[in-house]
Amino acid sequence: xxxIKVDNLVKTYNTRxxxxxxxxxxxxxxxxxxxxxxxxxxxxxxxxxxxxxxxDTGSFIEVMGLNPEKHRKELYKHIGVQLQETSYPQxxxxxxxxxxxxxxxxxxxxxxxxxxDFQLDDKANSYISNLSGGQRQRLSIALALINNxxxxxxxxxxxxxxxxxxxxxxxxxxKLKEQGRTVxxxxxxxxxxxxxxxxxxIIKDGEIVKxxxxxxxxxxxxxxxxxxxxxxxxxxxxxxxxxxxxxVEKDKxxxxxxxxxxxxxxxxxxxxSKEDIKYSDLKVxxxxxxxxxxxxxxxxxxxx
Numbered sequence: 001x002x003x004i005k006v007d008n009l010v011k012t013y014n015t016r017x018x019x020x021x022x023x024x025x026x027x028x029x030x031x032x033x034x035x036x037x038x039x040x041x042x043x044x045x046x047x048x049x050x051x052x053x054x055x056d057t058g059s060f061i062e063v064m065g066l067n068p069e070k071h072r073k074e075l076y077k078h079i080g081v082q083l084q085e086t087s088y089p090q091x092x093x094x095x096x097x098x099x100x101x102x103x104x105x106x107x108x109x110x111x112x113x114x115x116x117d118f119q120l121d122d123k124a125n126s127y128i129s130n131l132s133g134g135q136r137q138r139l140s141i142a143l144a145l146i147n148n149x150x151x152x153x154x155x156x157x158x159x160x161x162x163x164x165x166x167x168x169x170x171x172x173x174x175k176l177k178e179q180g181r182t183v184x185x186x187x188x189x190x191x192x193x194x195x196x197x198x199x200x201x202i203i204k205d206g207e208i209v210k211x212x213x214x215x216x217x218x219x220x221x222x223x224x225x226x227x228x229x230x231x232x233x234x235x236x237x238x239x240x241x242x243x244x245x246x247x248v249e250k251d252k253x254x255x256x257x258x259x260x261x262x263x264x265x266x267x268x269x270x271x272x273s274k275e276d277i278k279y280s281d282l283k284v285x286x287x288x289x290x291x292x293x294x295x296x297x298x299x300x301x302x303x304x
Contacts, residue, residue: 002025003027003150004032004049004184005025006023006045007023008021008023008059009045009059009061010056011041011045018206019206022201022203022206022208027182027198030177030182031173031174031185031196031197032182032184032197032198032199032201033184033186033196033197033200033201034184034186034203035186035188035190035200035202035293036202036204037297042203043155048061048068049061049068049153050081054069076147078149079149079152080145080146081144081153083143090129091128093128094115094139095111095115097143098111098124101147104146105147107147108148111146114142114143118172120142133161134162134165134168137158137169141172141173141176151184152181154183154185154186156186157192158170158192159188170195170196173185190288190289193214197213198213199211199213202217202296217289217292218288218292221295223295224264226285227265227268227284227285228256228285229258229283230280231256232278232279236275239275240258240268240275240277246264246267246268264284
């Protein structure tokens, strides 16, 4: 069942079209990701779906059967929007904000139970300014769930978190899906999108250039494996580079990265043996969503 329908969404700022007639549907119960370069139109798209921005004439958006512009008050009984931490008074206590939000809704979930679920019950009397980055992000999800929403919108959920805190947040998002909620998220982290999302829309210059599962997106690019290894003698890299059907480069950690068509691992092993090159830590790495993303968008922008 389509819980969100978007057809020919256009949004113009003055004379610049930020979103250029995109169409997609989000299925009930899925985690749907929107990714793309900075300025691609991701945030504008989400804000139009949430009813925070008015789309151009001719655009069609329906969320749970409601027009987000005309029925925003009714819609906000059913959706949860993760606010940025700067939206909360930094010198307010966690429990005070949570309790206030709970009072707004007739079918609200217990703020005490939510704080417990997100391991924040021991921080109820803490000021928001004293929370760690991970705790603030968990609080932002907890507060987005107080109205017991069917759809949760998450924007750059793990930006600024350390790797472990990011992984912890991923597990919280998966729990939302287990509860039967639909999640729509934007992220700059390709690994995050690949791990969490059932389907992903890649937006570039205001248009959807690819929409599919992460695996299908990667497969569609016909990318090849790459071999990564360390050389015992760094100058031996020249003996690999002379095979001009290979792409050979070295990263900042002195790993040699080798790309090529066909059975690349077998070709590299044959060369290493033929040239009597001593090596260690050889790994064969399959193409990732990040590789596909860069291939599709032709962007060398850093993506996390």
